[in-house]
Amino acid sequence: MKYKITRKLVLYFTSVILLFSLVVGGAFLLLFTRHTEEIYRADMQERAEAIAAGVADYLEDGSPALDEVAFAAKGNAIGKQTGNNALFAQGGATGTTGRNNVNGYNAYITAIQDIAMGEVWIVDQSAETISVGTGKKEITYGELPGAALALVDEVFEGDVAFSEGFSPLLEDTSITVGAPVLSAEGEVIAAVLLHDYIANMQTAVRSGLSTLGISAAVALIAAIGIAFLLAKRFIEPLQRMEETTQQLADNHYEAQTGISQNDEMGSLAANIDILADKLAEAEQASAKLDKMRKDFITSISHELRTPVTVIRGSLEALNDHVVEDPAKIDEYHQQMLTESIHLERMINDLLELSRLQNPDYQMEMSSLNFVDVVENAIRSVRYIAREKGITLTFSKELLSFMMMGDYTRLRQMLLAVMENAVKFSAEKGEIRITLTALDAGCRLAVTDNGPGIAEKDQPYIFEKFFKSNEESNKQGTGLGLAVAKQIADRHGIVLSVESQPGKGSTFLFDLKQ
Template structure:
């Protein structure tokens, strides 16, 4: 505030000096042109027109060679009695300098400002112009200005405080809500959302928390599903192993106790024990294979494979069991080769599972139809004329440990079709199943042809 006061006073004194300079220049011009007869009237008019109404003094320099004429003096140096500051201002002006002073001068009504300017004529200071002005009005103006500044500052602070409160609430409330939401998420309440709709950084953070809530909920659902699968898996494994273990134990205890003495029965018991052991070995092997196939990181070793060669080998392999029921396996093809990228052994295992089931559930003296066709994709159809699958059971046939209650499936582990499906998925294959009770079942596979695979790789 002192800076404002000092600046205001400096500006006021500069204004006085500018006015004194103009009077000095005007007086110097009149003296040089001998036009001084109306100068004092000019000063009087000038003084009346000025809003500050300063006292204008023109004083002749008694030490000058050609001092000003008495007609342009408003006061004589010899006759005036002035405060010491005023005398020094006039002496400085006579010496050719511009001088400012301000202070309390009782003779001039209190606080006043004074400025002295030399009057030059032909490179000689012939006199001085002194302006004296009371600064009451200036002080009042400064005080009013200061009051306005204080008021403006106060109003600004008040408005800033209100804005700060509103802004702080606009930040703190959403942050508190996000904190509460985060705590709920930490407690497992994944239904909780911030519900904040803002188009700024806080809104971005709130949307991120909401996305996190959705992801956590999905992960929790997946975790629960995996846990249920794990529980079901162990329950099914326990169920599947309990029966053969019970049988093995019963036969073993009978043999150890010596209850069975007939050699033929003892041999039958050993055969049964071996059969149950093989069944458990097959079950464990299927479980390990299925677990490996379900691993997302597991990759099958793909190479160019002729599907026709796979089926020619399979038909020879199943010939023995198909002949037992006098079942004929027909292979329909229109090309000498059907090439794709795949794992020969896994594909052979998958198609063997389907063929084995087709033979198992087909009637005697029936036909199993295998069709190979190539269009946009390689299509493989395996259709039997067996008992078919009911509409209710059809959606569950690829589930682990799913077994129909038919007599033909008593020895099955319930893992065959699940393994087949996983092998198909590893080869990016689509599987469609068509079946109806009494009309047979058809499994249709779609694979990418080798030519399309090569085009995608841009080889």
Template sequence: MIKDSIVIKLWLATSLLVLLTLGLATVTQVWLLKNTYYRQQVKTILDGTTEVANSVGQDNTPEVITDRLEGLANGLRARVFLVNESGQIIYASSEGTGWPRGMMHGMGGPGYGFGARSMFGQVDMEQILAGKSVITQGHHPMFDMDMITVAVPVRQNKKVVGAVLVSAALQSIDANLRALQGVSVYSLLGGLLLATGLSWLLSRSISRPLLKMNKVARAMAQGDYTNRIDMTRHDEIGMLAQSLNTLSKELNDKINLLRQIDETRRDFVASVSHELRTPLTIIQGYTEALLDEVVETPEKKEEYLHSILEETLRLRRLVNDLLDLRQIETGQVKLNKQAVDLADLFSAVLQKMEGLFREKQVDLKLALPEKPVVAEVDPDRIGQVLINLVDNALRATPGGGRILVKLMVSDNEITVKVTDSGPGIPKEEQKLIWHKFYKIDKSRSRSGGGTGLGLAIVKQLVEIHGGRITLDSQPGQGTTFSFTLPMQPGAAPKYHQE
């Protein structure tokens, strides 16, 4: 479990990356520091020796030469020697050499008798006499240690008359270098510890929201879509958490919607079963009564026949609705489009329904533009849309109510509104009414009609005509269904002022 933790993996990866980066940087720094430090020390010795050699060549006073050579030895913490052109040491600094301090003779005189060639086997006196400075590094035979030796020629009147030699122990230089390198190593260790701690905190901060997301995802897998991730960060992890919250919310809404639809389907099956059973029972009973000659009067027979016809038409409407919806959903409906004056079409359709309005005592009003409104539509299908919407409004409107059908044109678009004065549709049910089999009033009897297919058919027919349908309803204030249709090109809009 621990080895699979993203916290451990991220922490180890970050720590290893920091270790490799800082380690490489430290190794490079140590190498550069060593080379740079040696170059700087050699340059310092060379510059000091050159300055003293020039002063010795200009002033041959023994006291002055001695002071300058001793000052150079003390400043560089090194051994300083003055040799003549014959290579004999005529002066040695008093820094632990064991030789007497002071000048034996001048530059041209005899020296101690110790030859520079014998003491400094690596020093090429021929190059010095030729006027060149010599820098060597290696084991010093006299002091039995590794040293850096710098020899600078001394000139008098442009002639080399000797040389100033400086020998500095590498041990002291290495000690200083190791101290500097130690600082780099300690910096590496300190940076590594700091980076390790910070990477652990970073890993925890990244993994904590991931663990919360995992908890929510597991809950979703078990069917619980109510959990949310409390996240205030706005980076990629925050965006992922927000997306997971959105997914959980949408899935919860979808599941609830599917449950409602499934409940609606079950209600529809029960409703259709009732719708089929009742007319079939009536038809069967009346038919058997007629065949058995139970009915004696012609008036009663005619009443039975009318009842059989009414129930047969009811069954036919139900079957036709189911077939229409099936054809629309499978794309089998072929529209017979033609240029139609919608004002004439709507007037004709509503005229056929006047008897229903009179029977229920509902006032119907049709508001039309002053000029024809021509559209490229299938007149039968658009007539079916209007019939379904008006019939739906009529069933929802109580006696004494009012229904308004209004036809308008704007921005090359035709808008049709069907407004009733019924009780309105509850807000929570408004998004469900477009689903097939859904009925708002589940307690309606057969006399209320409707199978829950009308609005589903209307929506499909409007959309395949290139339009859209919307709903505006407030409980207790009635309902307005609005649908749009594309207007035939070239038809000029003209509004009807009421």
């Protein structure tokens, strides 16, 4: 897991950085190149205009005009070329003047080129030559390409113009800006052409791209480092969760991740811990259910054994003619009938309890008056109570208490408790039934004068097959109160008992409105 996640994170981060670098690099190359060119052109224009202004000042200060300089340059050339021929005097004079004028003008052009950090040409529209600075050959208009001539014409119209048409003359790709030289009257008297090579601008672009490349490389290295750190941060809790889930798979439900993070990883770990707790509770419930199942089988086996044994023994005695006295035979028949009735009742109670414990079992709920149910149950129990001379008294504070319930099941619940009270009450005793009003409901109390229930037995009297007094309850199945408790729970009724040995018992039914 560790290395797979690490590889994935490194791959993801590297891919993102590379994609980002390509997109940003492409945009940077386009925008930065344009921006650099704009800055470069603006800077050249500023320099050219400054040179043009300087040339205008130079000419206005009494320095020779450009046509004079050009004429002097011609005279100088003629003086050198003619020597002692007929034109020597004119050439010599012209040469002398040329040397004086050209030397001063060339010095000025050289100073301008040094300051302008580029090659400077100064063009007079009426001249036949172009001043190209010291050490450069003179160039005539005829040598200029068409694009260069267009630039010169545009400048002499008073505009600042750019062109790359001078590149063939400069023997390399270059950019030229032309600025007009204006006289005091505002007329264009010359043009300043400032040349600079494209390579200089490309050097700046390459420098920017180099910086971007270095930044991308640093970012890539940082991304790989961050990927390793994040992988470690992710892997540690994942490994702990993997170990915990493995322990859960091995039925060690006490395992916990011990992770506390305020994020999705922490939420997942918390859910795993909750799952572990639920599995532990489920294991305990399963163990408890398994114990209850075993206890149930043991209890029902014990409860069924007695009537089956009695019935079988009686049948064997009758079948083997061990008993021949008609009175004894009738006694055996009566005993078998009693045990079979007891067995049938036990089976019915078990089936009833099984249905009530099934969550899918639906009762027939309807609106009813609980007081009517109590009075109906009391009328049924009176017949049983008369056999023991027991008196039933019923006092009520309410004439009506409406609720949603299953009439038959509620009557069955009350009968189970009241019959139990009759069973454990002494002959000619008294059972008091009272219905009192509460703030949010009512309470029904059934009190007998029986032997009471030991305190240690009270928590178990509503469990299956529990018998608090075996001698007084030989015919009991131990299921009546368990059935009553299930019916009470289904109706939201709280069924409880209060009892003291020798002082009788009181069963309480608390109902809420």
